[in-house]
Amino acid sequence: MKTINQLAELVAGAEVIGNKETVITGIEHDSRKVEKGTLFVCIPGLHVDGHKFIPQAAAAGAAAILTTRADVAVPEGIAVLLVKDLTAALDAIVPFFHDYPARSMRVIGITGTNGKTTTSYITRAILREAGYKVGLIGTIQIMMEDEVFPIHNTTPDVVELQHTLAIMRDKGMDYVVMEVSSHALDQNRVAGIEFDTAVFTNLTQDHLDYHKTLENYMLAKAKLFEAVSKDGVKQGKTAVVNIDDEAGKTMLEHASCRHLTYAINGEADLRATDVDVLASGANFTLNHASFGKMALKLHITGIFNVYNVMSAVGAALAENIKPEIIEKVLQGFTSVPGRFELVKAGQDFSIIVDYAHTPDGVENVLRTAREIAKKKIIAVFGCGGDRDRTKRPIMGRLAAQLADVVIATSDNPRSEDPEFILSEVEAGVKEAIGSKHHEKITDRREAIFRAVELAEKDDIVIILGKGHENYQILKDETIHFDDKEVAKEAVAARKEEN
Numbered sequence: 001m002k003t004i005n006q007l008a009e010l011v012a013g014a015e016v017i018g019n020k021e022t023v024i025t026g027i028e029h030d031s032r033k034v035e036k037g038t039l040f041v042c043i044p045g046l047h048v049d050g051h052k053f054i055p056q057a058a059a060a061g062a063a064a065i066l067t068t069r070a071d072v073a074v075p076e077g078i079a080v081l082l083v084k085d086l087t088a089a090l091d092a093i094v095p096f097f098h099d100y101p102a103r104s105m106r107v108i109g110i111t112g113t114n115g116k117t118t119t120s121y122i123t124r125a126i127l128r129e130a131g132y133k134v135g136l137i138g139t140i141q142i143m144m145e146d147e148v149f150p151i152h153n154t155t156p157d158v159v160e161l162q163h164t165l166a167i168m169r170d171k172g173m174d175y176v177v178m179e180v181s182s183h184a185l186d187q188n189r190v191a192g193i194e195f196d197t198a199v200f201t202n203l204t205q206d207h208l209d210y211h212k213t214l215e216n217y218m219l220a221k222a223k224l225f226e227a228v229s230k231d232g233v234k235q236g237k238t239a240v241v242n243i244d245d246e247a248g249k250t251m252l253e254h255a256s257c258r259h260l261t262y263a264i265n266g267e268a269d270l271r272a273t274d275v276d277v278l279a280s281g282a283n284f285t286l287n288h289a290s291f292g293k294m295a296l297k298l299h300i301t302g303i304f305n306v307y308n309v310m311s312a313v314g315a316a317l318a319e320n321i322k323p324e325i326i327e328k329v330l331q332g333f334t335s336v337p338g339r340f341e342l343v344k345a346g347q348d349f350s351i352i353v354d355y356a357h358t359p360d361g362v363e364n365v366l367r368t369a370r371e372i373a374k375k376k377i378i379a380v381f382g383c384g385g386d387r388d389r390t391k392r393p394i395m396g397r398l399a400a401q402l403a404d405v406v407i408a409t410s411d412n413p414r415s416e417d418p419e420f421i422l423s424e425v426e427a428g429v430k431e432a433i434g435s436k437h438h439e440k441i442t443d444r445r446e447a448i449f450r451a452v453e454l455a456e457k458d459d460i461v462i463i464l465g466k467g468h469e470n471y472q473i474l475k476d477e478t479i480h481f482d483d484k485e486v487a488k489e490a491v492a493a494r495k496e497e498n
């Protein structure tokens with residue numbers, strides 16, 4: 001526990017109005033999570049102004065509020081910590097409040113457009129096999145060993161993140177493996193975290209709605225490599241970088257710590273050779289000076305997963321994990337929820353659910369599907385609302401080029417009109433579809449049922465974009481929706497009809 005004055009002392013120009021000895025027992029920016037003794041942070045968000053919720057926070061027992069506004073009205077007895085720059089204040093206060101939890105654990109941060117979640121799961125498995133207690137923070141969920149907690153963003157904001165790290169430290173985690181999104185780096189959600197190892201997977205188009213240019217997006221990612229290079233209390237830091245990707249060079253330029261590069265196409269510290277992509281998994285040889293050659297037969301497939309494996313192995317080598325342990329885990333690793341996941345419902349064709357939601361992701365999974373396809377590929381996909389619009393026609397074009405049948409549908413339309421999103425997707429589909437069969441079915445459930453209805457023996461139905469997600473975000477509501485469940489229902493319905 002800290003007093004408000006202790007927190008104020010960390011921030012240049014901060015002022016406490018009210019009792020300087022007010023004891024702070026927690027920090028929250030969401031009024032719905034405030035408890036007795038909480039410091040309520042008023043964030044002027046994009047949708048609502050957090051100042052609006054001061055009465056609710058007070059009613060819930062807030063001891064103080066943190067704000068940039070001197071004119072704000074505060075109920076009697078509640079202290080105010082007045083600062084000039086809210087982000088800078090949070091960056092200083094929150095890690096200090098929790099006694100810098102990231103300093104007590106080793107932290108591996110993973111950034112890149114695609115492959116972060118997959119890499120984090122493989123890395124976690126390797127570290128656990130080596131006997132470490134591992135916490136994980138990423139798109140699907142938060143994990144502390146086998147305990148699972150829900151998550152709202154891939155990388156939580158600084159308040160939630162530091163709180164989560166404090167719990168992980170208190171539960172005795174040795175390692176934290178975390179996905180670090182470009183939004184998080186741009187907003188410095190990772191303030192106060194000293195990384196031991198930073199990993200770069202790749203950079204392709206996404207999130208231009210937020211970053212505006214690919215250059216900005218790349219420079220946001222490069223901040224992870226500046227972070228891992230900073231002096232602090234930790235020793236032996238490493239940047240693990242994919243140098244087959246052009247942006248890898250930029251990441252290395254921003255990393256003044258040890259470099260560990262990986263590649264398939266050219267020379268690198270860690271390299272995959274003799275890559276063979278099969279339906280059952282990818283086979284290849286890993287080459288590294290510390291172990292020579294390691295012949296692998298994976299249960300996961302696709303060239304992109306060979307890259308993901310290398311990024312996880314790079315992180316493991318940076319952390320001095322023994323090659324025998326790495327090898328054992330890789331040979332046994334089966335899947336990440338919603339990533340190229342097979343749905344088995346007794347049908348005589350394949351159904352794959354995958355989280356591809358970028359042009360590169362769509363291209364990679366459809367090319368992989370093509371390598372293993374015996375007959376037609378039927379692709380069901382859409383694009384998210386309130387997200388990068390420019391990727392919509394590109395994803396449409398790629399689906400039309402690489403699948404045999406395309407069904408365009410909705411994927412979290414959010415506040416946008418689903419028909420409008422689909423019209424932008426369709427513009428790309430029409431460019432490349434030629435004489436192939438294509439349909440636009442706005443309702444995702446109907447679209448999946450239609451794909452299953454069209455499937456013949458040995459075809460592949462591939463449902464893209466939502467992966468592990470079990471919801472569909474519509475204008476006014478979020479409904480339960482799970483591609484895997486719906487696909488199974490569609491197969492059952494088809495069986496009943498026959």
Ligand SMILES: CC(=O)N[C@H]1[C@@H](OP(=O)(O)OP(=O)(O)OC[C@H]2O[C@@H](n3ccc(=O)[nH]c3=O)[C@H](O)[C@@H]2O)O[C@H](CO)[C@@H](O)[C@@H]1O[C@H](C)C(=O)N[C@@H](C)C(=O)N[C@H](CCC(=O)O)C(=O)O
Pocket residue numbers: 029030031032042043044045046047048049050053152153154155156157181182183184
């Ligand atoms: C653009 C962006 O980063 N937005 C983030 C931002 O939301 P916001 O500014 O809209 O906040 P707001 O809803 O206006 O609320 C303002 C304040 O009022 C508070 N409030 C609100 C309601 C209430 O009843 N009481 C209350 O106190 C809120 O807690 C908040 O402090 O602050 C919120 C709280 O930290 C975040 O959850 C939210 O992420 C939204 C959900 C989001 O969609 N973010 C995406 C773009 C994102 O960050 N994605 C990345 C990358 C994903 C990837 O890997 O591809 C990620 O890391 O997830």
Ligand SMILES: Nc1ncnc2c1ncn2[C@@H]1O[C@H](COP(=O)(O)OP(=O)(O)OP(=O)(O)O)[C@@H](O)[C@H]1O
Pocket residue numbers: 112113114115116117118119139154179201202304305307308338339340354355356357360361362364365467
């Ligand atoms: N290394 C890779 N290169 C290109 N595409 C990939 C790669 N790894 C995975 N993919 C594709 O991207 C999808 C998402 O993979 P994953 O969840 O591992 O990425 P992510 O970076 O965590 O995504 P997000 O930004 O949404 O958190 C996969 O379902 C697959 O289609």
Ligand SMILES: N[C@H](CCC[C@H](N)C(=O)O)C(=O)O
Pocket residue numbers: 154357383384385387411412465466469
């Ligand atoms: N983390 C990604 C996930 C996109 C998944 C897709 N289902 C969508 O909603 O667009 C994003 O927020 O852009």
Ligand SMILES: [Mg+2]
Pocket residue numbers: 116117118138139140154179
């Ligand atoms: Mg992810």
